[in-house]
Amino acid sequence: MTTDALLQVRGLEVAYLDRGVARPALHGVDFDVPRGAVVAIVGESGSGKSTTAQALVRQVAEGGKITGGSVVFDGRDLLQLPERSLRQVRGARIGFVPQDPGSSLNPLMKVGEQIAEALRLHTGLSRRDAASRAVEILDEVGISDAGVRAEQYPHELSGGMRQRVLIGIAWSCGPELVIADEPTSALDVTVQRHVLDRIESLARNRGTSVLLVTHDLAVAADRADLILVMQHGRVVEHGRASEVLANPQHEYTRSLVESAPGLHSERMTPHPIEVGEDESRALTLGFGDRRLAPVAGAARDDILVVENLTKTFSVRGGLEGKNTFTAVDAVSFRVERGTTFSIVGESGSGKTTTARMAARIVESDSGSIRFDGTDITSLRGDALRQLRRRIQVVYQNPFGSLDPMMTVEKIVAEPLAAFRIGSRAERRDAVHALLDAVRLKPELASRRPAQLSGGQRQRVAIARALTLGPELLVLDEPVSALDVSVQEQILQLLVDLQHEFGLSYLFISHDLGVIRQISDSIAVMRTGRIVEQGSAASIIGSPADDYTRELLEAIPGARR
Amino acid sequence: MIRRVLSRPGMIVAALIVFVAVALMLAPNLFATYDPLTGEAGDRLLPPSPEHWFGTDHLGRDLYSRVVHGAFLSLATAGLAVLVGVVIGALVGLLSGFIGGAVDFVTMRVVDVVIAVPSVLLSLIVVAGLGFGPVSVAIGVGLGAAGSFARVTRSQVVRVRNAEYVEAARTLGVRWPAILTRHVFPNSARPVIALAALEIGTAVLAVSALSFLGFGAPPPAPEWGALVSAGRDYLATAWWLSVLPGAVILIVVLAVNRLARAIGGEK
Numbered sequence: 001m002t003t004d005a006l007l008q009v010r011g012l013e014v015a016y017l018d019r020g021v022a023r024p025a026l027h028g029v030d031f032d033v034p035r036g037a038v039v040a041i042v043g044e045s046g047s048g049k050s051t052t053a054q055a056l057v058r059q060v061a062e063g064g065k066i067t068g069g070s071v072v073f074d075g076r077d078l079l080q081l082p083e084r085s086l087r088q089v090r091g092a093r094i095g096f097v098p099q100d101p102g103s104s105l106n107p108l109m110k111v112g113e114q115i116a117e118a119l120r121l122h123t124g125l126s127r128r129d130a131a132s133r134a135v136e137i138l139d140e141v142g143i144s145d146a147g148v149r150a151e152q153y154p155h156e157l158s159g160g161m162r163q164r165v166l167i168g169i170a171w172s173c174g175p176e177l178v179i180a181d182e183p184t185s186a187l188d189v190t191v192q193r194h195v196l197d198r199i200e201s202l203a204r205n206r207g208t209s210v211l212l213v214t215h216d217l218a219v220a221a222d223r224a225d226l227i228l229v230m231q232h233g234r235v236v237e238h239g240r241a242s243e244v245l246a247n248p249q250h251e252y253t254r255s256l257v258e259s260a261p262g263l264h265s266e267r268m269t270p271h272p273i274e275v276g277e278d279e280s281r282a283l284t285l286g287f288g289d290r291r292l293a294p295v296a297g298a299a300r301d302d303i304l305v306v307e308n309l310t311k312t313f314s315v316r317g318g319l320e321g322k323n324t325f326t327a328v329d330a331v332s333f334r335v336e337r338g339t340t341f342s343i344v345g346e347s348g349s350g351k352t353t354t355a356r357m358a359a360r361i362v363e364s365d366s367g368s369i370r371f372d373g374t375d376i377t378s379l380r381g382d383a384l385r386q387l388r389r390r391i392q393v394v395y396q397n398p399f400g401s402l403d404p405m406m407t408v409e410k411i412v413a414e415p416l417a418a419f420r421i422g423s424r425a426e427r428r429d430a431v432h433a434l435l436d437a438v439r440l441k442p443e444l445a446s447r448r449p450a451q452l453s454g455g456q457r458q459r460v461a462i463a464r465a466l467t468l469g470p471e472l473l474v475l476d477e478p479v480s481a482l483d484v485s486v487q488e489q490i491l492q493l494l495v496d497l498q499h500e501f502g503l504s505y506l507f508i509s510h511d512l513g514v515i516r517q518i519s520d521s522i523a524v525m526r527t528g529r530i531v532e533q534g535s536a537a538s539i540i541g542s543p544a545d546d547y548t549r550e551l552l553e554a555i556p557g558a559r560r
Numbered sequence: 561m562i563r564r565v566l567s568r569p570g571m572i573v574a575a576l577i578v579f580v581a582v583a584l585m586l587a588p589n590l591f592a593t594y595d596p597l598t599g600e601a602g603d604r605l606l607p608p609s610p611e612h613w614f615g616t617d618h619l620g621r622d623l624y625s626r627v628v629h630g631a632f633l634s635l636a637t638a639g640l641a642v643l644v645g646v647v648i649g650a651l652v653g654l655l656s657g658f659i660g661g662a663v664d665f666v667t668m669r670v671v672d673v674v675i676a677v678p679s680v681l682l683s684l685i686v687v688a689g690l691g692f693g694p695v696s697v698a699i700g701v702g703l704g705a706a707g708s709f710a711r712v713t714r715s716q717v718v719r720v721r722n723a724e725y726v727e728a729a730r731t732l733g734v735r736w737p738a739i740l741t742r743h744v745f746p747n748s749a750r751p752v753i754a755l756a757a758l759e760i761g762t763a764v765l766a767v768s769a770l771s772f773l774g775f776g777a778p779p780p781a782p783e784w785g786a787l788v789s790a791g792r793d794y795l796a797t798a799w800w801l802s803v804l805p806g807a808v809i810l811i812v813v814l815a816v817n818r819l820a821r822a823i824g825g826e827k
Contacts, residue, residue: 359731361730361731388731388732388733393728395728400723401725403725403742403743403746404747414729415734418733418738419733461728464728468732
């Protein structure tokens, strides 16, 4: 480590109080941030990466306490500084870009004023000068019509623009160091790319050091000069970005490199799921007359055929009264039996609405949906209920889609109860076999969703979806709420289950990096239309549409 | 939870009072020192003393024993009133919120009207229609409270109905009645239970008020509101006849409210 470091962290220790007991979250973290360098801290949730970022400016979350170490910033230990002097460092010499642009701006203040506030506080500019400087800053972070935008409130701006405003605030007072804590995890990939570009160019042009906290190794690979990998509150590996990626020393880093979707473009290969004979009988309790078998090679038929599906919503617009907004515009596609068909697009592209219409959750305005040769567009009542046994849905947010009051066992057994299948004991066996199939321990059956991790919850949701032996699974962003390494595990599980049970998937995601790991065919959606569709190899290998190319370029890790 | 309660002395006192009140209700004979209904003609209107803690009334009955025995009538009536309010209100709110649309709109406007009428007046009308007695008082007070239960339940149901797990249940093929009983109701219940606990205090007051007006249990049955009422004529000479039962009502209501707010999540 060089002596020319702007920031030197030595033996940093933080503990959180949990019911009166101090639980250490950081066990002596050491690292340097050289002047003008971009340093990335990479790790999963719970690794202590955000705690580290917060501890640097003594802003540890409630219940946390810095218990040891030093943070030397430009020759002074920030941990020993009186609060008053620290305030002059925070915001002025160290900028902070928070994780969630939705809640980090004051909703009642115009965005221009919020930048001006930081300026007046730290640089002593007059009210007028600060206001005009704020407009310049908005322009510098790439917001067009900066003069107009400065007069708007945060809710009038998109997520990406809000994050730019926060970046503007972080850089407003000419800081020497900017700490960016997961600055793009709430944003679409294409927006993520623009925001990261902006951070990078500001850092290069102004010579600012950046400490970038991220769970996505691919983002770090693209943007950072140095990478530190954290696990369980310790730095397990650090070094130049290219070296860490090319030649990871620590086992955990190796697994991160392997799981980063941006760094791998191959479709995953299925691993067999070990199911014993007794277990298989229990597992298939709700399957009816369906056999669990892989779909054989050629001559596949289409399990789902969607034609000219259209959906318009009426939105209440200002003074003009009602307007209509076409969310999905004449969308057609086919899903081959036993394969994965993915729809990729940004938020607002209509991909989720399309999937929800195909699964008969929302009504379509026009068009037709045929499932396994039968028109299901206008099924109602019991016929629709019976269809649920064959089409199941896994939602994006595994916390929201599981009833918080129910145990895992009840959640997974619910479809059986709904269709009055099996005795109590048979259902319990089925639940245990299903949990085993999604690689969850049977002890978890008595827990409630709040006691599970995000990945475990999503496994429960998948187990529940499998209970009735469906032929088609509609997966609506099933991994976007999860850590990258957990994403990898869930995707692998989906690939394995597909192979084992001959499942067909309609897979929705905003992330082409994820999609190319699981898809056989891909459709790219934008503003309600499919701009391009075809086999996964052709879409990724030779995209015909500009927008598809833009999405491909936005995948983090693509630059290496 | 227990540690949180113990760290607050006010909570301990409130819990003790409620515990004693329930004990009075269930086993009055353990606490009463005299027969509540028969008096000693020579002991009329005695002030509070070691023999007669709350003094005696105009027929020489021991007031303390009457208050003890009155606990059952007062508190059971209040409890029944809350039960009536919760059952009717929750049912209306649950269906209104779950069905939605025009049904919801019409139902909630009716509920608005019910809430707009002062609840004592509403209770009086019901009691006048059903005839006097503790059960009609309970129904009257319960109906007066049903409006707010309907409102709270509906707001919770509307929140839960749009939750993702309810949609998930639907896509799993769960039928509507099962969704209602297995998902919507359990997830809506907590604020309703908290409100019910709060309403117990209000109901004790309302029941006492109606009994004070003479709509409740007929004499000589001891009931707290009726005891206050009976002492009214002797305020100048025997203040304890009204003041002491009144103080008991006050203390119990305060204690119940304190506990209820804790159930509602307030610190």
